[in-house]
Each structure stands twice: as structure tokens, then as C-alpha cells.
Amino acid sequence: MNPRTQLAVLVTTILLLAGGSLGYVLHSTHRKPQLAAGDGSFTLEGPGLYFRDTATGRIAHQPLGTPRGARAGGGPACERFYAAGDTAVCLRREPGVPPRAYAIVLDRHLREVRRVAVPGIPNRARVSASGRMLSWTVFAVGDSYATSAFSTRTAILDLRSGYLIKSMEEIPLTLAGARYHAPDVNYWGVTFARDDNLFYATVSTKGHTYLVRGNMADWSATALRENAECPSLSPDNTRIAFKKKVSDDTAAPWRLYVLDLATMREHPLAERGSVDDQAAWLDDRTVAYALPGRAGRASDTWAVPADGSGAPRLLAEGASSPVSLG
Template sequence: MNRRPSQLRRLALVVLSVLVLGGGSLGYVLHARHRGLPTATVDGSFSLAEPGLYYRDSATGQVARRSGTGGPPATGGPACERFYATGERALCLRKLPGIPARTQALVLDRRLREIKRVTVPGIPNRARVSASGNVLSWTAFATGDSYATTAFSTRTSILDLRTGYLIKSMEEIPLTIDGTRYHASDVNYWGVTFARDDNRFYATVSTKGRTHLVEGNLRDWSAKALRENVECPSLSPDDTRIAFKKKVSDDPAAPWRLYVLDLADMREHPLAETRSVDDQAAWLDDKTVGYALPGRDGRAADTWSTPADGTSEPRLLIPGGSSPAAVS
């Protein structure tokens, strides 16, 4: 039976998609474009166009914004469990109903319109977008729901919008520890943060009961461990320092403290925040980091800020807010 050229092209695309999707968990090319989808916000006028501090409102579950001019917050953003944004892109993580747990990662443009949607197993946990908005990462708890226990595992994904290439799980990235190629069945990644070149990144890897800060390279698809006891790294806007949480106690109720690491000399110093912070801190500017703590007065979370040099006391920034992201 003869087929027209258009039919043959469609058949070839189907065959190619099957081959690509069957290529394993390392990654695949996303062909869906989701064109013409409506805005992910409740109020279509809410967008990233206005500079300010964006955050998740614990009372509504929606993203809101505080501007530097004061006044009441702007509301009407998308509903998310975790949120992060730069000037060009936003990442909204939602927990889907049902069992087993699934996370829906929504990639949004500057007007908070959906441009891509990816569903992965697990509970929403961490979200990051590179400064350009081209590269995004998210972490979901595959099992468990707390880093304070050993009974958890995570799945961390990286999406490159320039190519549409998605790494559904980072666990197969070639890893070097102490100068030697490392292999282990318990390797676990979380908390990615990107450099401004959209190639270099940092993340946490755990194995054999230890956590390591790793530096990764997207072009070479490789990672090397730099030092131990670094979790949830967050790279400063000038690419020179990393804010992170460090385990300082075996008390499961208060195991961590926030630190900043200088990448030039690998020296670290504690921040003035002495409470245990289980969050991936966000740089609000070159001198200040923001983070969430369990809320007061029954709120799910509050956002606090503290100077990155370790001076001055923390201050309450957003009562009832989490997932802070400064957009200029």
C-alpha cells in the first residue's frame, strides 16, 4: 500500500519518539510544546514583570509578591507547593492527588503562562531556575519526607529549555569522589543551584551516610565532590559563595545551621541564624539570604532573612510565606 509523504513523516516521528523514550532514565527530548495553554495564575494580571520578592502564601497556597515600595502584597499567582523564579522563567511544583505520590513541575514564562509540564514520582521538595531562565531543576522525595531521617530517597531532575532535554534522574551522572570514579547503589542527589554560565552547577550528593557538595558540568555531564557536610547549596548572584545548611547536631529536631562557603578559598562561616533551617536558602541580593522556618501562630511557614557575612540578627521578612525568590 502506498503512503503519501506526509503519512511517512508522521510514521517516522512516531518511531523516533518510541526509540527516544525507550532509551533509559538518563534523559530524553521533550517534543511537546504546550502552545496556547492558559496562564497558570488565578489572576491573569499577576506576572513576573513587577520587581519584588515572590513567595508562596501559606494561607492560600498561591504565589504572592511584595514590592520594595511597601504596601499590601500582590496576590493571584499560581498555586504551588514549591516555587522559584528569575526574571524570565518560573518553576511551580505541585503535588498531584492520589497514591503513589506524584509531583507536577510546571515551567512558566514571564507572564506565568505554562510552557512545559513534567510529572515525576514523589513529593515536591526543591526548585531552582538559572539566572537566564534557560535551565531548571527540581527535587522530589521519592520515599520519606524529611532529611532529618535516614529513611528517605530523592529524585532530582534537570531540564534545559534551550534543547528541551530532560534529565529525569541525576543518579547516573558520572561522579568523582577523592579523585576516583565513584559507584554505589545508594547515591542520592538533591538541591541543585546553577552558575550564571548555564553550565556549571552545584548540588548535594549523599552516599554511605555522608553528604558532599558536588560541582557539576552540564556539557561534560560529570560531577566531582568538593567537600563533605554540605546540604542544599545556593550559589550567590556573583557566583563566588554558596549558602548551605550544615549538620551540627545528631538531634533530629535541630540538626542543621546555615553557613556560607567562599569558593575562592573554601573557607566557611556560620550565619547569625542559630535555629535549625531545613530549607534551600535563596539569595535575595549579593549580601542577604532568605529562608523558611516553621511558622508562628499556627502558620505553616515564615520567611526570614539574614546577612550573608554572619553579622546582625535575622529578621522576619514575610509572615506566613515560604519559597522566597527575588525578581528584579
């Protein structure tokens, strides 16, 4: 093949490759997002316990007070899920190169309202009681709170205004009575008050974790106490369930506690196992959470009295991300 012919073949090959790449980009840009909904008949209309079925990866429903096996499936595929009011948030990863993750906002009929790309591995999700405020946390680096080698990104979305805060890290933080700045500040595990203005979250810095109270109106956060992670505000807004580090054993470092916000006194719950979860209140008396499952199951959902009495009871086998809807 003479040099002129070789050049022509090379130019043609480059143009074909470029055209294919451009076509892929255009196709990806205009591809309609897939709906997160399941089979169409599954909604959030019925009262009871909703959770992620770890065998299928889809959201399932189980009426409270019924046998553990009496569940209805067919909900959307999610890695983390939460719902309140008429709103749900579903965190899911979708295949691709590179893989993508999304926070998908759903209505009560599980129809997609909004989709936000998230830069990491889905980890925590919450919706305010009214359904207006949403938050989610993803791991940006690593995959466990049990090590120091992780970084999180926590977002807050106001559905009423449409305003999205992609990362909380720049919120003005007051720690020990003074304005605090540090490059290693990380936030995770937001929980909202009924007024859609106040919220609580975890902040970590310099190897310590703190419970902070945030204010949406003036966009500020104040540390309330140390060693409190993944807070969950009770329906009556008087107490916070949280996980507290009680051991340096990385296999079992935490225990569930409840904090009274009026007195700032805490007490442990009857669950003595290590809970790496953001607990969910079923009502003002009961806290639910996920633990590693038995018999090869990825996780099971348990419940325990919020006053520290009683004993844990198994709510749903092969279940995570529990939420109670009335």
C-alpha cells in the first residue's frame, strides 16, 4: 500500500471512530431516563412497613402486625430508600462506563418527579415529614464508617423551591462556641424537623464526630455534642436515636442510643449488637434498624423500644432501609 493510500485509510478510520463516539455522546445526552417505578401496581398508599428487599433489590411492603413473610413486592429498585408525606427518595446505581448513581425523587404513586446524579456510593437517605425536604449521603471514597479512609457528600433538596445544595461541606459551622474551619470536615445522616427548617446531622473532623443542629433559613450549623452518628429525629421532635461509638473494635464499634433534646441525657437501647445504620422511628415509642442477616441473608430489619426497655424483635427478614407509613 503506497503512502497516499495509507493516509486515506487512516483518515477514514479516524472519521469513523469520531463519528461513532459523537453518535454515542448524542445518544447518551438525549436518552430518556429510565423510570424508577416497579410494576405499576406498587404504591405507597397502604399503611405499614416499607423496606428494601435485599434478595430482589426492590422496595417491598409489609402491613405492621402481620406475619413476617406476608410482604408485597414489585416496588422500584433502590439501594437506599425513604419516604414521608407524599414523597419518596430512591438511591440507585445504574450500569454503564463509568457506573452512575442517582437520587430519584418519587411521588406517592412512585412516579419519577426528579432525578439527580450523585457522585458516589449510595449510603443514607431521608425525607422530612411534610415531604418537602430531602437529603442523601454518598460515599465518595471507601465504603465504611469503621475506618478513617472515607469521604462523604451530603446533599439537601428543597422540593418546593427546587433548590439543590449539592454538598453541605461549606455550611458555616460553630464548634465549641467558635466558628470552625478545617479541610477534613464531612457531613452525613441528615434528619429533618417538622418545620422543614431545622435539621440534625453528623459532622466529623480531626478524628471526632459531632451531632450538629442546622438551620436552613440562615444556613448555619452548631455542634451540640460529641460521639453521635446517623441521627434520626422522633416523630414528636423531642428525641434523637443515634449510633454511638463504644469500642475500638472495628467489627463491632457502635451501639444504638436515644438522646432527649430537652435534657441532653442519653440512654442505650436494648439492642446490644453493633448497628451500622441510620435508625428509623416506626412511631414515638419504637425504633427500627437493619443488622447483618441470618442464614446467609444480607440484612434483617429489627425493632426495639425507644425507652431502653424490652428486647429486640425481628420485623422483616432480608430487609433494609425500613420506613413506617400511616
